[in-house]
Amino acid sequence: MTNRMTSQDSKTEPRKPQLTDFSRYKVCDSYCNPPSATDTPAGGRHRLSRRQLEELDACLKAKDKKALLAIQRHRYLITGQVQRLVFTETATSTAALRAASRCLKKLKELGLIDTLSRRIGGVRAGSGSLIWYLSHAGERLLRLHDQKEAANRRFFEPSPYFLAHTLAVAEVSIQLTELCRKYQMELAELQPEPECWRSYSERGICLSLKPDLYAITVSGEYEDRWFLKIDLDTESPTKVIEKCRRYHQYYRSGLEQKESGVFPLTVWIVPDTDRKQHLLEHIRAAFDKQPRLFAVITAEELEELIRQGGEGDMLC
Template sequence: MNPTDTASLLMRLSERDVAILESLRAHRLLTTVHIRRLHFAIGHATIPAASGATLRVLVRLESHNLVTRLARRIGGVRAGSSGICWQLGATGERLLRTMHGQKQRRRYIEPSLAFTAHTLAVAELAVRLAELRDRQTIEVISIQTEPSCWRSFVGPHGSLEWLKPDLYAVTASGDYEDHWFLEADLATEHPPVVVRKAKIYQRYAATGAHQARHGLFPAVVWIVPDTARQETLQAALSADSAIQHELFRVVTVEEFDQLIASGGPDPPTARG
């Protein structure tokens, strides 16, 4: 796509159209409901009216191959349009790649069910952060999605390691900034896997790289579907004497908004 084609296409798109494409670029997959909550929350008298407007815009973008829907609906056919899951279409991918000056093409294919579920769970956290911002509960200073939020570091034995959070966010409430590494947990990983990842966080914290840049180390939060999973992960982390418990939190999805709004309330390492 050359600059002339890009300029011509952009002239036919609204700011909201481009914002929807950018959201899909950042999160890879979004449901119709996610897109409604992100981009159609204002200006409609009812949720059904906003939902209708959302779907009309998405169908228009789809007709130009800017977005495409997955064959599988989240929640099955009975979920209706709210269960449609969207990703960038080929034209949308080329447009944004040209706008951002990138050459490497990202291929969008029909993802697996497990990838879809986890990607949407991470997107849900980002949407909740945006809603807290829009309600003026917090200020969202930055959000980094995968792979931008990944960190490489040299481990204690001199080998290169990677820390791969699902999401990194910096929020502010009152006089404080709060830094977060967020992990969307769907209760599909065995607890020892979570403990091993907690130890990767500890090894990264031990390098001091993040603290040198930001003056603190983020709170690491696993967001789980229910209290049973919460208790399971808390027990697994507590049972390992090598775990630095002040770094980690395990909360349910229902508790997530309150955690972010309150800024913790601890640990002190996550506040600046």
């Protein structure tokens, strides 16, 4: 679990930010925009030579590279998410969004990123509905200073569910960054998948634990560790329980405790309160009288969890 004690801070709490509800990325809220005859996928553009990439690398601004790294880290991001990660020092949110749009447009023209045909939020969302991903040239540019060479993989449009889940995971990652920035907490570690996956064995069989995110947050003298699972209400409670059993198996292995001294709290982040209550009932029934390794929250409760360490009605 975590080693956070219940906060006794009696100061007036700052106004709660309006956090984006990741459930809006679900399949029914997205639409496909058929590519026009003039659109050319990034993967199909003329291949840039290493010399050309080095020249581009020298010309890119710091925020250009931060935007590329953010998209690489999260696989797919919408314009507003890039803005919240990279363009945080602009006077107004409108100006920040415009700056992000200009940056992304520039990177696309250079062939370093491109957009999916699928968008989020409908046609009225405009450029804010675009979903960005790193092109092969962008991958190669970021690897100029590495020994590895970017794999020459053929690009395929992601499935609607995979895209919705990836954007939802990115949203939680961004919210963690924003919350730690707002409350002057330290986000000591934030690992996306597959970096956050764990390997262990059960009865001689090699198994994998696959959280969506692993995070360490530090507030004063207290440090909390989290495994985060993003649920879009697409799996039955039985399937969720099967995944929870993996966390109990990994807990019993003692590997995580040996490494860090504590076992992270596994947090299921769900779209609404009905789903929350449904999962709480099933998890509590399945793991009665066993260590309470899990919490189930809605996206709106993430701030309370990170600041206070969770309450009894979240834990199971």
